[in-house]
Amino acid sequence: MTGVAALLAGCAVGPNYQKPQTWTPPKWRPTQVSDGKGASITVPDAPDVAWWNVFGDAELTSLEERLASQNLDVQRATEELAQSRAQLILAGAERFPALSASGSYARNQQSTKTLQRIISRIGQSSGGPVSDLLEESSSNATIPVLDRWRDGVDATWEVDLWGRVRRQYEAAKAYLEESGEQRRSMLIAREADLARDYVTLRGSQEKLRVLRLNLADASRIFGLSEARYRSGLVSELDEQSARSQVETISAEIPELEQQITLQINAISLLMGSPPGTLTAELSAASAIPPVPPRVPVGVPSDLAQRRPDIRAAAAQLHAATAEVGQAEADFYPKVTIDASFGFQSLSFRDFGFWNARTWNVGPSITLPIFQGGRLTGQLELKKSAQRDAALDYRRTVLSAWKEVDDALTRYSADQARRDALCAQVETNRRSYVLASEQYRHGMTNFLDVLDAERRVLGSETDFADVTSVVSGDLVRLYLSLGGGWESVFPVRGHG
Template structure:
């Protein structure tokens, strides 16, 4: 639109714009924030102690209500495990992905916050305008008065094209009178917090997975050694049986039975070797490396990391502020609550300040003259009148989403306490099972020795020896698996309690991909976060 510049227009614009600007400023200062304010939800379950109603444990490793060591994996006293944990925190691709999601959420929050500020755009135009010859405007434009003989119905002369050149800028500012933008920013920040907490949850899961896979690797190596030892024992018994058969002290049936026992035992060796290779590859993947990348580092067998005598697990009241999924559920509830305010704000009038300043001329020579100025300054109020039910249903949707987020929070809290209770029960029960299996191994090894002695003396049959061999192999494997289960159950307990409990994620301030320094500063960052 092209407006003529005149003194009357200027006075009218000033009369209109000044009240609009004054009213807008007053509304902005006195603006309110619509919608409910977020309040921290009450926990649906608040136990006083982890040990209430639980029988006193008599196991060698017992949970105690003491402050938790944030770097819990160090309680296993295994330098190799400590090294793997540091590298996993720095290199794991799931952690890198979660870090990228945090950056995405931060950008989304920035997009919401940008609505606080005015928008300004510049433009420059140059174009020709050719009015119709039939408009009778030739006298106004100075065009030729000759008419076209071929144009039927022509009433005016030929009008020359008009050249128009202009440049300038437009500005608009939507005032956040009702706090709709503030609620939108609040929701965006809550979603950002949820993403940051989710990243912490990913890290705690990775830390626990590394510890679990490492324990399983050492267990697989121990089972391989048990199988290899039992193969040697079966080979020695086969040699003895063959010698007795040559001497006529036994028959070929005993030899065949011992050969079958040897092959059965030997068949467990490849299975154990396959499990060792699979666990090494699993650890390599967790560290963001290719298959067999850790082969040389981990192929030497080591014992399953033993559990400490005392397991500090803190107090139940600390769980809700330490477990990532609970904190994430609370942040999502916060975002859902803020979105209700955004939906309510859509019902209310919207106040916009508008401005335009252009330099407009019919020739390039006048593009910098004051006479070529044109501007518009004013305001606009828009009120939704009919939206086909969209605003009402959006508000209903946001309230339902808040209700769903509240139910999800309650369920997450109950699940958290249930996980801890189950983990404590499993840890105690597996220790008692391991104690019984230890006695079973001792008894079966003694029975095998006696069966061999009685068979050599001709008192017992070879079936007694075979049965004793099988019992020894089974009990040794069960005891070894139980030893590993005690350690993995401890890992599960720490995971149920919330993992590493860091409040500051160990990544650079610019949220770039984790680098080598992250693993080195992991414990420091976790400790600082816990202290805050």
Template structure:
């Protein structure tokens, strides 16, 4: 077979054609710098600074237990494992898609025992029936099909041995396979970013639950201290009542306050157990598995003096959900090209080489060879509108992905701005509540001394005690909220996933 090499440049040119739009990374307007959270002259407050985000931000709280929990969660959290499994699935699907770019080669071997029908097609060749026919003009003569008079069949039963190879390859003239591979590759990137997002969310959830746990334990400590104080006050009031220095109403009020404080303890203990279980689930542990480790109370970890938040222009390259939305937009764009390529002809090269013989001993002879080779053309003529509907679907999906990307970016900047504002505002509230606690302590001390001296009734003590308990609980809640708001800020900034994969970098878009 003679090959005309003049056609090779033309075929190569056609193979380089790729229909459909090329993906272009969406252009983003440079956002304004992050707002200043507060003056650096404020004492006891954390300041957001435009420095690189700490990839291991949980270490900034200075709590080794928190660091250990987050580190364990990175290895054992089930949501992260599910995201990793989906990443493996997408990589396997990419491998399936890329296989279409290469020829397929199959080996085959068979053995069959055959009997041809005497009244079938073979009868047209001059054999079969009750006697030999002359249908092909050769009945009974040389070239005619012999007749088996015993079985009245054109051919006696025979064996057929065969082995060989067959191959096929679709010429990707319009880039259908390449676009499909590009879409699958972008889907892999999207799944990888989804895994990164799971890492960020898990680290934030572990830290948030841990901080709330320490806050609950601190509130439990304050409630128990107030209960002890209320019980001592009951004893004091009862003694004074025995000597006629207090009334039964004072005793009843003191007992009511003590019982009210005691009633708060079971609820706070329940909240403590729930948070310990929540942390355990995040670490892939059964309920109460971490009770021995986390039950001993500890102070709420405080925010560091300086909180690096990076630059606003870096957010789109660091947030995994933005990167995932961009990869999904890339995949949707590539799918349009694959849909457009279906409108064009498909050319497939196929061929086979086989050895076939009716006698096993003849399989090695040169005369037993057979082969076939040639191209096949498939051209869509009428599909009932299926191809146009598919293209319209892919274009609509791309528009949806573009809108989703835009929404994801806007939501990301909103979350960061809200987190910065909330972090600064809660610090100011915490400072006011701390001053309120100090004033309430002085008021209770004064009211208690005046009551002991008989200068006021017990109602003043009761009022001061309730005010102190409320102020202390609010202060503890605010202290924990400052730290959890910082966690929310780090989550909004997208920090944490690059701990697992190294320093983040903006991945270049694939251009075809």
């Protein structure tokens, strides 16, 4: 009995999947800490699932929490996951016997002429009195109209001796896992897109605030120059230069207002909403989300478990390995057991009686003898696909480490640039105040004031830019680390 069970269980031919080993650095690249009071360093603590909470921005948190159920790309990925789950059900169905019930009724009239011809031929070959009798009766033979009643249950089951069905199911499970990781990757990417767009929006609003403050300063200086020109203390050149500066700054404001509108529309699209839907919610200016003093990034050995693209590549390799075994199993005989049981009668009155039963059971064997190279070509195709999946896994892992290293480098370098610009803003602002006071008292010409004013505007704008860049760098860092263990998805995904 044990031998029969082992035979029925069979063995799965082909290679078994083994999770690939990946290189892991002992620690992350250290981030350089500047002397700036806003310096932020990375620490090996486990990151929060909702990583955007590190910014401490309530509006950003609200948007991120709504994203998973509203973003259309995530919803599409959810439907693709549902399709993969259905494919798994289809693949798993082959592991079990297929049962079907059927019933039929037919009223038939067979060919009487055919029957007469058959009887006549029999009579000609028989000879003697029997021949004469058959010849005489053949012309009068008829076939009555017959009623045929039938019902039954049919079953078929493939005895998976070589593991073809099991390898097929194994591949389907791996594809389902890959589809789940792709959906998770889509969600993480859209979360990062939302955070970057939000940071960019707040940066544009900060630059607009800087422009308006500088416009107020330029207007004040213009008023002073105009008054001094009317008093004959300065030339018209000072008055026109001051007017030009006001007009230059004023001309930049509509462009920034346009950028703000476009950025709000971009966020609305990510949230699956029409343009303008979030205008009332986001049009009020707010500070650029600041980076925290300590950024938890986990440890390097967790990266392969955190990055969904790495897990998806591993699942793809698993599926490709299982498909090699499935292709090898096609070289072996395919054994199928077919069975049926039912009732058949020419009269409805006899239809339910036990002696009207009909049944059959038995195996069928299909052995591939000559396929014109189809099976060999299919096996080589699957082996090549497996090697390709292994290379893709290695490429994905190396790309992941590069993205993390690049993100850490940018985060450190842009912080140093931000601190330098912060000092430059303070210096330029002090120079502008001194030049304005000296011009007010007639101790310097207007060109010095104009030059100082332009330096202030440029440095303050650059500082707003780099501040949003640093926050964007932190978003990229968390994206490269694989985000968090996101678990909030649209309801239809059942995930």
